[in-house]
Amino acid sequence: MTTKLGPVKDWENDFDVLDYSYLNNPFEIWDKLRDRCPIAHTDRRGSNWLPTTYDDVTKIAHDFMTFSSTQVLVIPFMETARQDMENINPEVLGYGAPPITADPPLQTWTRRLILPWFSHKKVAEYEPLTQSICDNLIDKIIGRQFVDGAVDYAQQIPVRVISHILGVPEEMTDTFTTWVRDFLEFADNSENRFNSIRDIVIYLMTVIDQRKKLISQGENLDDIISFLIKEQKTNSEINDAIVLGMSILLLIAGIDTTWSAIGSALWHLGSNREDLVMLKNQPEIMDTAIEELLRAYSPVTMARVVTKDTDYNGCPMKQGDKVLMNFPAANRDPLVFENPQVVNLRRKINRHIAFGSGIHRCGGANLARMELKVAIRTFIDRLPDFKVDESKPVMWAGGQVRGPRVLPLAFLD
Amino acid sequence: MKVNVDETKCQGHSRCYIIAPEIFEVDDYGYSHSKFTDDLPKDLEEKAKLACENCPEFAIEISE
Numbered sequence: 001m002t003t004k005l006g007p008v009k010d011w012e013n014d015f016d017v018l019d020y021s022y023l024n025n026p027f028e029i030w031d032k033l034r035d036r037c038p039i040a041h042t043d044r045r046g047s048n049w050l051p052t053t054y055d056d057v058t059k060i061a062h063d064f065m066t067f068s069s070t071q072v073l074v075i076p077f078m079e080t081a082r083q084d085m086e087n088i089n090p091e092v093l094g095y096g097a098p099p100i101t102a103d104p105p106l107q108t109w110t111r112r113l114i115l116p117w118f119s120h121k122k123v124a125e126y127e128p129l130t131q132s133i134c135d136n137l138i139d140k141i142i143g144r145q146f147v148d149g150a151v152d153y154a155q156q157i158p159v160r161v162i163s164h165i166l167g168v169p170e171e172m173t174d175t176f177t178t179w180v181r182d183f184l185e186f187a188d189n190s191e192n193r194f195n196s197i198r199d200i201v202i203y204l205m206t207v208i209d210q211r212k213k214l215i216s217q218g219e220n221l222d223d224i225i226s227f228l229i230k231e232q233k234t235n236s237e238i239n240d241a242i243v244l245g246m247s248i249l250l251l252i253a254g255i256d257t258t259w260s261a262i263g264s265a266l267w268h269l270g271s272n273r274e275d276l277v278m279l280k281n282q283p284e285i286m287d288t289a290i291e292e293l294l295r296a297y298s299p300v301t302m303a304r305v306v307t308k309d310t311d312y313n314g315c316p317m318k319q320g321d322k323v324l325m326n327f328p329a330a331n332r333d334p335l336v337f338e339n340p341q342v343v344n345l346r347r348k349i350n351r352h353i354a355f356g357s358g359i360h361r362c363g364g365a366n367l368a369r370m371e372l373k374v375a376i377r378t379f380i381d382r383l384p385d386f387k388v389d390e391s392k393p394v395m396w397a398g399g400q401v402r403g404p405r406v407l408p409l410a411f412l413d
Numbered sequence: 414m415k416v417n418v419d420e421t422k423c424q425g426h427s428r429c430y431i432i433a434p435e436i437f438e439v440d441d442y443g444y445s446h447s448k449f450t451d452d453l454p455k456d457l458e459e460k461a462k463l464a465c466e467n468c469p470e471f472a473i474e475i476s477e
């Protein structure tokens with residue numbers, strides 16, 4: 001079943017993050033809201049608030065006692081799906097997918113467990129693999145006149161890198177991509193959404209069981225899931241449901257987020273020839289360019305649930321209401337960013353919060369940055385100059401994660 | 414000029430380290446520390462300011 005709610009006429013009191021105009025161009029909507037009604041409200045899919053200023057988004061993100069992470073989905077899970085889920089694994093719902101769906105203290109220690117897997121040192125070890133993934137994809141694209149930058153390239157990269165870190169076979173990548181899309185992108189189709197998370201849970205339960213057996217037989221496994229299983233021996237707090245929940249998060253968190261960021265970066269470079277040429281000729285600006293593209297096209301919006309009736313900045317928030325953490329809109333706030341609507345690949349001062357703000361700061365940020373850099377560098381170095389092919393439509397996904405899902409590119413020579 | 418990372422505020426965004434690896438070091442959890450307890454060498458002062466202005470958590474303190 002897909003819910004149909006009709007186009008939005010009043011963005012201040014009846015917004016909808018899945019509205020067609022919001023998917024295609026949310027920037028103007030945020031600008032208007034920021035001026036007139038900086039925290040918008042809607043009753044579509046429950047009572048939701050949408051802050052649009054940097055100040056509000058960062059303040060709310062830091063107040064995790066009032067604004068809990070126990071409901072982070074922008075499009076809420078159906079109540080019936082919740083019950084069906086309990087039949088498969090009654091425990092998983094109690095813990096969700098920590099650390100992202102947890103508050104302290106559970107969030108604090110589960111986060112600490114996985115952070116070292118994404119340190120600069122560790123991420124450098126994944127770089128040669130990422131490079132070869134990108135090179136293989138380019139080998140298939142090179143010489144073709146038309147390429148879909150999203151489907152043929154961006155979408156293929158992060159899923160392969162994370163499969164390696166999780167120690168699951170590359171053959172699963174298409175299946176993972178479908179699951180993640182059904183869960184986050186097509187979230188309005190509650191049936192498909194439930195099926196996807198059910199399949200993820202069943203798949204990972206099997207993987208965890210197999211690894212447990214291998215480990216008990218003395219096998220030396222060095223993937224992140226096996227690491228969590230081994231940690232259970234010395235830390236009784238890590239129960240099976242937590243291992244499963246963390247594995248679910250690690251599988252989902254880095255796929256469409258990073259693929260969206262790579263896709264948006266290619267969309268920008270394919271629409272702004274000066275920037276493409278500049279980045280190609282001046283590789284030394286790559287670091288500021290990546291941060292700027294993350295700022296301007298921040299992919300991720302996360303939700304929070306209000307834990308007690310609160311009057312926040314004149315908004316009467318009720319317990320159980322949700323607040324959509326609009327990191328992307330905060331990153332276009334003119335009080336914090338000079339000319340925020342201008343994408344300036346050399347921007348020097350850029351306190352963006354594309355990776356969040358406060359205790360839930362993206363655990364995979366270093367990995368995402370490395371993937372972005374390698375993917376963009378390889379694309380512009382190995383292929384001729386390109387542009388977005390305007391004779392064909394670009395298709396944007398949004399809601400929880402915004403980025404192009406169809407990106408027709410044409411090459412210039 | 415002295416530079417210090419307020420560890421109660423740092424959330425490990427790593428922006429300081431990317432801008433100025435000469436000044437900051439990050440541990441396995443991503444949290445940053447300044448390598449200098451005393452005054453910074455003069456030629457690093459600009460970079461310290463830039464790192465401070467890019468930290469999303471306002472965790473970097475600079476004192477003259």
Ligand code: HEM
Binds near residue numbers: 099356
């Ligand atoms: C450009 C790509 C990415 C973006 C924009 C992004 C963005 C975010 C954001 C905004 C949060 C904070 C969520 C919140 O406040 O509720 C987050 C959390 C998280 N991300 Fe990412 N992410 C990206 C890639 C990745 C990758 C590659 C991984 C690797 C597995 C990853 C793993 C995580 C984890 C584990 C958390 C939870 C941290 C916690 O709750 O303590 N992310 N991400």
Ligand code: SF4
Binds near residue numbers: 472
């Ligand atoms: S930029 Fe700020 S939050 Fe990030 S590591 Fe440096 S001091 Fe910490």
